[in-house]
Amino acid sequence: MRLKNGDRVGIVGGGPAGSFAAIHLLTLARQHDLRLQVTIFEPRDFERPGPGGCNRCAGILSSRLLRGLKSVGVQLPPDVVQADLHTYVICLGSETLEIHQPDPTRQIVSIYRGSGPRLQQGSPLASFDGFLLQKAVALGAQHLPQRVRIVRREEGPVVHTGRDRFPLDFLVLATGINSRPPLSTAFGYRPPKTALMAQDEILRPASWPNDQVRAHFREPNGLLFGVLIPKGDYLNISLLGKGLTRDSIEDFIAAQNLNQTLQFTPESSLCGCTPRISVSPARRFYGKRWVAVGDAAVTRLYKDGIGSAFFTTQTAMRTAIEHGVSRQAFQLWYAPYCRRVARDNRYGQLLFASWNFILKSPRLMRIWMNAIQAEQALPPREHIHARILWGMLTGDEPYRRLFRLAFHPKTMLDLAKNLK
Template identity: 40%
Template sequence: MSRVPATNLQLKNDSRIGVVGGGPAGSFFALHVLRFAAQKKLRLHVTIFEGRDFSRAGPVGCAKCAGLLSAGAQRHLKTLNLTLPSEIIQSTADSYVLHMAGGTVEIFPPHHNRKIISVYRGRGPRLSPLSESVNFDEWLLHQAEQAGACIKFCAVTAITAGPHPAVHTGQTGYHFDLIVLACGINGRRIQFNGFDYHPPQTKMMIQDELAQLPGQNRRIHVYFGRRRGIIFGATVPKGNFTNISLLTTDDRPSLKTVDRFLAESRAGGQTQRLCGCKPHIAVSRAQGYFADHFVAIGDAAATRLYKDGIGSAARTAERAAYTAVYSGIGAANFRRRYVPLCRRIALDNFFGRLLFASWEMTNRLPWLTHLWLHALNAVGGRLHSADRCRLALWNMFTGDDSYRHIFFSLLHPGVVGLLLTVGWRLRRGQPEIKKVGETGEHIQ
């Protein structure tokens, strides 16, 4: 028996696609949909609407993001035959340094080719602007334009449903066969007419740019610990500057928290803050993120919790583009081909919450912090299990592996045995290593 198509809503020659948002999600979608259309010998007209002013430094022209490209995001660029210009790469991190309440440990990449690249999502800090050539978002948008997309620099105010849904920019309306919402949660508020779209739940973070901090040119520092009001913090090298990102317990945190954090962590002394913003991050999946002639991607739909937002944007953009070209643009098509990916991301974030909650608990209990610090730096016969622990942390910080796989890797019998052995030695007063915070030594 032959299958009956779920819908007859298909892209055809000269179909029009409107992409709301010219960040990585929107640019990746345009690149993929035009690539898939070429494979199918389909002629499409893609228009990207971008409301940011890339000529201005600071939050106005920025995506309010730390700007880290994981190994997965870098591989995604290669699948599109894109090579980052050297001027866009601000720094390449060789390691993560984990700061806990009882000491520190340095985590090195498992392979030499798994580097973390930092970029600017705009023209740099508000008080120290850089040239336009450093803007990753603008460069990627230009790649989409070269591939055939049309770019309109204007703010979208509303999206209206219908057989040919419309994008409204002030007094002007543009009709399309498919509208792709890719503007993310930090974009301008958009009115949805006829769509039952509800954005993800969010938390507010604090970000700023500082003059380069001592000893941070090739290292990303991650802070877990009993600092007042701080869940975790991170400093990322970016050329002559350092980005600082803080997730706090406050619903509406103050930028002064940066000064307090730097003082308490002894990370920056009297370093001047050069920018400052309070971006939202998605902590849930959106509702109503697909319909006939409509789909949302990136953090407007589903994104990895806390880490690798650009990688999630690339994955959802590619899957939505493939669905639109090879399956269709109806709700049934997206439900069958696109929604499973978003559900996997949401399920994976459940394990992410478990991991971050466990680390928060670890830092509340000094004995547990001490146990993990020794386990992470174990040598001798337990080196393989310690490597497994360090790999789990690397993947947790970078987004190079799923939270689910990381979670179960830490339940491996070798890891459990390592923790029991180290705990027994500590109880007997015979630790197998010196405390890293006291010696300054790091074991790779």
């Protein structure tokens, strides 16, 4: 079941996964001398500031994604990059610990998914999702600013937008997890499980460095982590934990004693949303002439969802071009990759559970902090504890590798040495 010249491909959703799908598909098609008609259905206007034009995320791009973009010839324009981030400051009550970028090749940056906060001052900022969509269009995709109401299964998939009907030879589902998937029940698709996050944007205080992310833990009750990310004139606050609401941002700032540093008042809030994050893989996410990618399929747990979207779409589109669009092709060439991501997330769950366990014990915390401080005297490549934390916080190393490093006898011995 191979794609042929003139085949119609519909990509539902023009977030990162949708645009990456078009970029990979059109690049590979060109290499195989194949001409496809690619349409991206995306109703969101990324030029609009605030939640209306934004796919709601903290907006850190990992080094593995930046390398991936380079490999397909996509260069981020300077106005899309809001900050070059070099340091994570781990805040544990009154103590802070700085984790620096392990080496220059592991660059991470912050971006806006839309055009900046809802109540921003000045003209709209450059949107990362908008930039990617333009890239896809420049490569030959057509962008249709329409919401897909339903995709039915007839001879092949048929997209209905309410206004028009589009029979397809191949459908790519890239709708993420923050809206109802438009597939009819005939596809059997079961979306991933999700957890709620809370976010807001405030003005960045003048004293706040533009290259440091701050990560807070423990308070208020139920918080897994809260991060403050500089983005040009603004600071993004993103929380993950149990029972979050829009008010959680205020509770977090109060619980972490950040009111004064941030000069926070209820009027400081410039945006605010409570988006969902994926915490499990989807089920039955491919079939004859269709495949789901990005968050709609499987993503890395908590970190680097955009990087995950790049690599799942690359594997799915390579399958479509090189092996065809049958269920068997996706089962053989795409599903194993997705299973690897899901397996890696289990190591991520274990790492975050261990981290939470350490956070609850002042004694373990002290041992671990001593170990981090002690390794500062060693050459950078021997900063194992810092590397594990950098990898967990930025998502630029597989969880499995970090887990093995964390539970390596040498790392354990090193911790034992700091038992004082």
